[in-house]
Amino acid sequence: MFYVSLWLSKLYLFLTKNKMNDKAGSLALKLDKNFYRHIKKPNIVIAVTGTNGKTTTCNFLVDLLEKSGYKVTSNKEGANFLPGIAKALMKGVTLFNKAKVDIAIIEFDELGSKKVLPLINPTYIAVTNLFSDTMKRNAHTDYVFSKINEGLPKDSILVLNADDLISSQLGQNNKKIYFGIDKLKTDTKVNHSLVQDIRVCPKCYTPLEFSYFHYHHLGKANCPKCGFTNPLPKYNLTNIDYQNKTITINKEKYLLVNDSLFNIYNELLAITILKEIGVKNINESLKTLEIVKTRYNKIKIKNIEVISQMAKGQNPIAVSRALNYAKDLSGNKEVIIILDDIYDYEALDRSEVMSWIYDSDFEALNDPSIKKVIIGGFRAYDYKVRTLLAGVAPNKVFTSRSEVDTYKYLDLKKIDKVIIIHDIYLNKKALEIISKIKGELE
Amino acid sequence: MKIEVLYSEVANLYGDLFNIHYLEKTIPNLTVYYTSLNDKPKFVEHKIDLIYMGPMMERFQEVIINKLKPYKKRIKELIENDTIFLITGNALEIFGSKIDDIKALGIFQYYSKRDFSYHHNSCFIGEFNDMKIVGFKSQFSYTYNNKNNFIKVINGYGMNEQDNNEGIRYHNFIATYLIGPFLIYNPPFTEYLLKLLKYDGNIAIKEAVYEAYNIRKEEYLADNLNFKH
Structure with missing residues (x-):
C-alpha cells in the first residue's frame, strides 16, 4: 500500500502544482497508515519547535543549507503537524522511495511532540525558547514543557537555548548542545517586561537572582540557595555590532541578518546547527538571507x-x-x-x-x-x-x-x-x- | 488603604495582576504589599483591607497550600470578620478541601478536579446583584460542591460543566474562575468593590472601561451565541 500512497500523493502534488496546503500529505497518510514507518528519511532530520521563532529559524536553515549546496526538504509550505510533515518527507524521496535530499528541516508544533517525534526520529531537535503563548491553546509554560518532553526520542540531540531557564531543562537523558547570547550593552538589570515566565528556582522555589535580562526571562540567573543556574553555551554570541552589521559567535564574525534580538536568536540557532553538521562558508550564504516579507x-x-x-x-x-x-x-x-x-x-x-x-x-x-x-x-x-x-x-x-x-x-x-x-x-x-x-x- | 498580593512571583498568570494595577490607578495613596513565598504574609499580624491572589501553574498550588497552612485559623477569622478577599483563577482551589488528591486549606468544603487532557476556554456572561458580569475562562480544572454562589450564569459555564453558578461569595470572600482581568472588564463590579472598601472616588479611565464593557455586554447577550461547547 505504501507505493500506492507515495505515487498518488506525488501525482496529486504534481497536478496541484505544490499548493501551500497539506492535502498531499493527508492523502499519503490516508492511503498508508504506516506511511511514516515506510518512507525513507534523509540522513539528517532537524526538527525545530519553541514558542517564538521556529518558522523564521526553519526558513533560515532551509535557505542557508540550499545556498551552501545541500538538497533540502521542509514543511515550510505546509502546516507543522502530521500531514504537513508527511508531505515534506514525501517530497524528499524518489518514486522508488530513495532519499533525494540530504536534510529535512521540520517545524513541529510544541504540543505535537509525542505524535510527531517518534515517527521522524530527528537527528537534532532544536527548541528556540519557551514563553507564555496563546493561552487558549498552550495554557502555560509548564504544560508546554511537559508536552514537548513526553515525545523526545532518547537518541535525538537537543539544541537548546542556554539563556532560557525553562526550555534549557528539557530532555533530562538526551545529549544537549546549548547556544546563548552573552551579556550585552542593551541588557537590563531589572526586567522591564510584564511577563517573566520563571521567577523562582524550579528545584527549590527560592526567588532567582538575575544578573541581567536580554528580554523577558532570557538572561542569566542563579539560585542563591541551591546554585541552580544557566547551562554553559557551546555556541556563545559575544558581540553584536549594529553599525557594521556583524555578530561574533565563538570569536568568529558572521553577518547580521536583522537587528532585532528576537531574530538574532533565530540566526544564532541556525548557525549553531550549521556548524554542528559541518557547513562551511556560512557567511557567503548569509549575504543574501532575508526574513520573509510577510513577517x-x-x-x-x-x-x-x-x-x-x-x-x-x-x-x-x-x-x-x-x-x-x-x-x-x-x-x-x-x-x-x-x-x-x-x-x-x-x-x-x-x-x-x-x-x-x-x-x-x-x-x-x-x-x-x-x-x-x-x-x-x-x-x-x-x-x-x-x-x-x-x-x-x-x-x-x-x-x-x-x-x-x-x-x-x-x-x-x-x-x-x-x-x-x-x-x-x-x-x-x-x-x-x-x-x-x-x-x-x- | 492596604492591599496584600500573595505570591505574585508564581501566582501571576493571564495578566490578572492588572486587577491590582487597576486599583492602584484608581485609588491614590494605596499601599500594595507583594508577599513572596519566603515572606510571612502581612495579614497574619496587620490589618489589610484587601487580600488578592491570582492564577498560577498547577504545581505551585501545592507549594502555596503548604505556605498558607500555618495561617489557616487566621484566614478563617479574617473571612468571618468581613475582610475582603479577591481570588481569581485557579487560586480559588487552594481554599477548598482538596485538589485531586492534594489536601487543600479546607476553609471551604468545595473540591476541585484537574484534567490535563482538556484545556477549557470559554467566554462568560452572568449576573450578580443586578450587574452583568463578563469575562473569560481558561483552565484545566473544575470545582464541585460549592455552597456559596457568587454569579448566576446567563451564558457560559459555571464552576463545573453542570453548575449554573460561577464563583464563591461568602462574607467578603470573593473568588472566581473568571480572568479578564476581572476588575477592568467589569467596571460596575469594581465600583461595588470600592464601596466595600469604603472608597468613594471614581474608577480609573471610567469612560473607556465602560465603553468596552458595554460593547462586550451587548455582544455576549446576543441570543445566537452559545458559550457552552
Missing part, C-alpha cells in the same frame, strides 16, 4: 518609512517584542495595531480570551517618539483601555472598527515612520493600509 517589511514612500511587523496575536511575547521594536526605532512615529482573532469573532461558540493584552508590554507605546496609537478591529475598545492603562495620553489614542480605516487617523506630515503591527491572518489588511498610505502620499 517583516520596510518600504519608503516619499519621506516616510512604512514598516509592517507581523506579531502572532494572543502571543504576549511576540506582541511585546513588536511594541518595543516600534518604540526603539528612531524618529517620530505613529503606530497602527491590528491584532484581532478574526476567526474566533465569527464563531457562535466563541472562546476568545483577551487577557493576553495584560501580559503584553503596551507600556512601550508610552514613549514621546510615538505620536499616535491607532487601533483597528472589533476589539479596538479593549486595546484602547489597555493602551490608556499603559499611560498613553487619551488624545494620542484612536480606534476604528475597520482595520483598513486606521490609515485615516495618520498625520503623515508630522512623522518619519509608520509601524503597522499586525496579526498573522491580517497580512492582507496591512498591505491594504500600506497602499492607502501610498495613495495619500503620492
Whole structure:
C-alpha cells in the first residue's frame, strides 16, 4: 500500500502544482497508515519547535543549507503537524522511495511532540525558547514543557537555548548542545517586561537572582540557595555590532541578518546547527538571507518609512517584542495595531480570551517618539483601555472598527515612520493600509 | 488603604495582576504589599483591607497550600470578620478541601478536579446583584460542591460543566474562575468593590472601561451565541 500512497500523493502534488496546503500529505497518510514507518528519511532530520521563532529559524536553515549546496526538504509550505510533515518527507524521496535530499528541516508544533517525534526520529531537535503563548491553546509554560518532553526520542540531540531557564531543562537523558547570547550593552538589570515566565528556582522555589535580562526571562540567573543556574553555551554570541552589521559567535564574525534580538536568536540557532553538521562558508550564504516579507517589511514612500511587523496575536511575547521594536526605532512615529482573532469573532461558540493584552508590554507605546496609537478591529475598545492603562495620553489614542480605516487617523506630515503591527491572518489588511498610505502620499 | 498580593512571583498568570494595577490607578495613596513565598504574609499580624491572589501553574498550588497552612485559623477569622478577599483563577482551589488528591486549606468544603487532557476556554456572561458580569475562562480544572454562589450564569459555564453558578461569595470572600482581568472588564463590579472598601472616588479611565464593557455586554447577550461547547 505504501507505493500506492507515495505515487498518488506525488501525482496529486504534481497536478496541484505544490499548493501551500497539506492535502498531499493527508492523502499519503490516508492511503498508508504506516506511511511514516515506510518512507525513507534523509540522513539528517532537524526538527525545530519553541514558542517564538521556529518558522523564521526553519526558513533560515532551509535557505542557508540550499545556498551552501545541500538538497533540502521542509514543511515550510505546509502546516507543522502530521500531514504537513508527511508531505515534506514525501517530497524528499524518489518514486522508488530513495532519499533525494540530504536534510529535512521540520517545524513541529510544541504540543505535537509525542505524535510527531517518534515517527521522524530527528537527528537534532532544536527548541528556540519557551514563553507564555496563546493561552487558549498552550495554557502555560509548564504544560508546554511537559508536552514537548513526553515525545523526545532518547537518541535525538537537543539544541537548546542556554539563556532560557525553562526550555534549557528539557530532555533530562538526551545529549544537549546549548547556544546563548552573552551579556550585552542593551541588557537590563531589572526586567522591564510584564511577563517573566520563571521567577523562582524550579528545584527549590527560592526567588532567582538575575544578573541581567536580554528580554523577558532570557538572561542569566542563579539560585542563591541551591546554585541552580544557566547551562554553559557551546555556541556563545559575544558581540553584536549594529553599525557594521556583524555578530561574533565563538570569536568568529558572521553577518547580521536583522537587528532585532528576537531574530538574532533565530540566526544564532541556525548557525549553531550549521556548524554542528559541518557547513562551511556560512557567511557567503548569509549575504543574501532575508526574513520573509510577510513577517517583516520596510518600504519608503516619499519621506516616510512604512514598516509592517507581523506579531502572532494572543502571543504576549511576540506582541511585546513588536511594541518595543516600534518604540526603539528612531524618529517620530505613529503606530497602527491590528491584532484581532478574526476567526474566533465569527464563531457562535466563541472562546476568545483577551487577557493576553495584560501580559503584553503596551507600556512601550508610552514613549514621546510615538505620536499616535491607532487601533483597528472589533476589539479596538479593549486595546484602547489597555493602551490608556499603559499611560498613553487619551488624545494620542484612536480606534476604528475597520482595520483598513486606521490609515485615516495618520498625520503623515508630522512623522518619519509608520509601524503597522499586525496579526498573522491580517497580512492582507496591512498591505491594504500600506497602499492607502501610498495613495495619500503620492 | 492596604492591599496584600500573595505570591505574585508564581501566582501571576493571564495578566490578572492588572486587577491590582487597576486599583492602584484608581485609588491614590494605596499601599500594595507583594508577599513572596519566603515572606510571612502581612495579614497574619496587620490589618489589610484587601487580600488578592491570582492564577498560577498547577504545581505551585501545592507549594502555596503548604505556605498558607500555618495561617489557616487566621484566614478563617479574617473571612468571618468581613475582610475582603479577591481570588481569581485557579487560586480559588487552594481554599477548598482538596485538589485531586492534594489536601487543600479546607476553609471551604468545595473540591476541585484537574484534567490535563482538556484545556477549557470559554467566554462568560452572568449576573450578580443586578450587574452583568463578563469575562473569560481558561483552565484545566473544575470545582464541585460549592455552597456559596457568587454569579448566576446567563451564558457560559459555571464552576463545573453542570453548575449554573460561577464563583464563591461568602462574607467578603470573593473568588472566581473568571480572568479578564476581572476588575477592568467589569467596571460596575469594581465600583461595588470600592464601596466595600469604603472608597468613594471614581474608577480609573471610567469612560473607556465602560465603553468596552458595554460593547462586550451587548455582544455576549446576543441570543445566537452559545458559550457552552
